Amino acid sequence: MQNANTVIFTDMDGTLLDHHTYSFEAARPTLELLSRRHIPVLPTTSKTYAELVDLRKKIGLSGPFIVENGAAAYIPHGFFQQKPAGTVWQDGFWCKAFISSKHYWLKMLEIIKNDFAGEFTHFSNMTLADIQDATGLDEASAGRAAQRQFGEPVLWLGSEERKTEFIRAIRERGAFPLEGGRFIHISGDCNKGNALQWFMEEYHRQTSVNATSIALGDGKNDIAMLEAANIAVRIASPSHPPPPLQKEEKVYTSNLHGPEGWTEILTRLLSLED
Numbered sequence: 001m002q003n004a005n006t007v008i009f010t011d012m013d014g015t016l017l018d019h020h021t022y023s024f025e026a027a028r029p030t031l032e033l034l035s036r037r038h039i040p041v042l043p044t045t046s047k048t049y050a051e052l053v054d055l056r057k058k059i060g061l062s063g064p065f066i067v068e069n070g071a072a073a074y075i076p077h078g079f080f081q082q083k084p085a086g087t088v089w090q091d092g093f094w095c096k097a098f099i100s101s102k103h104y105w106l107k108m109l110e111i112i113k114n115d116f117a118g119e120f121t122h123f124s125n126m127t128l129a130d131i132q133d134a135t136g137l138d139e140a141s142a143g144r145a146a147q148r149q150f151g152e153p154v155l156w157l158g159s160e161e162r163k164t165e166f167i168r169a170i171r172e173r174g175a176f177p178l179e180g181g182r183f184i185h186i187s188g189d190c191n192k193g194n195a196l197q198w199f200m201e202e203y204h205r206q207t208s209v210n211a212t213s214i215a216l217g218d219g220k221n222d223i224a225m226l227e228a229a230n231i232a233v234r235i236a237s238p239s240h241p242p243p244p245l246q247k248e249e250k251v252y253t254s255n256l257h258g259p260e261g262w263t264e265i266l267t268r269l270l271s272l273e274d
Contacts, residue, residue, distance in 0.1 A: 007213050009229065011045055011225075019239060024059055025259070029263070030266055042065055046183070048147050049067050052065045054141075068148065073198065075087065075095075076093055099150055099188030105151060109154070112166075112173070116162065119166065120157055123145075128143055134182065154177075154186055178221040179219070192224055193227055213231070214233065216235055218235040219240070226247075232251045232252070233265045233266075
C-alpha cells in the first residue's frame with residue numbers, strides 16, 4: 001500500500017450507487033483516477049459482508065470496507081504492514097467487529113411485534129421475493145443482502161407517527177436503530193462514525209500519516225460518519241432531504257444525485273483530472 005494523505009469513506013445506496021438503478025457508471029472515471037492516485041476508497045454501508053465481497057469487485061475496489069452500518073471493518077491482507085489492532089482473521093481479511101451478532105435483536109423484535117402488529121416486517125421474516133420487491137435487487141443480490149451477521153433491517157409499513165413510537169420503543173429496550181434510505185436498521189451500539197475513527201487511528205498508527213478523511217453519504221444512518229470525518233459530503237437524493245449535521249465547517253452538499261453528485265463534489269475537492 002502506498003501511503004495516501006486522503007482516505008475516502010463512502011455510503012453505497014443513493015451515494016456511490018444510483019438510488020433507483022444501483023448503477024455506479026457516473027462515478028467510474030473518478031474511481032479510476034482515485035485508484036491511480038492510490039487514494040483508498042472504503043465502502044461504508046448498511047450492506048453485508050457477502051454483498052460487499054461481490055460488489056467491490058464489480059466496482060473495481062480492492063481495499064478495506066465497513067459493513068452493516070459500522071458493525072465491522074474488513075481489511076484485506078497486505079493493506080497494512082502489520083495485523084490491525086483487535087482484529088481476527090476471516091476469509092482473507094482482518095476483521096474488526098464492534099458489536100455482537102444479530103440474534104439478540106431478532107429476539108427483541110419478536111417480543112415487540114405484538115405492540116406493532118402488521119406495522120413492520122424484517123429480513124428474517126421476508127422471502128427472497130419480498131426482499132427483491134423492497135429493494136429492487138435481483139435474486140442473487142437479495143440473497144447476499146439477507147446474509148446479515150450483526151443487525152436486522154426492518155421494513156416499516158405503518159404511519160410516520162407510529163414509526164417514531166416504534167423507534168422509541170426499540171431504543172428503550174437497548175437497541176440502536178438507524179434509519180437508512182429504505183430500512184430501519186436494528187443493531188447494537190455501533191455506527192459508521194465510530195468505525196471511521198477506528199480505521200483512521202489504525203491508519204495513522206501504521207503509516208504515521210495524518211491523513212484527511214472525506215465521508216460521503218445521503219441518509220440519516222450516514223450522520224455519524226459525516227460528523228466524524230474531516231470533510232463531510234452530503235449527496236442529494238431524489239427521495240429525501242440531506243441529513244442534518246451539527247458541524248458547520250467543511251460540509252458540502254451536492255447539486256446532483258447519487259454517483260453524479262459523488263463525482264461532482266470529489267472532483268471539486270481533490271481537483272481530479274488526468
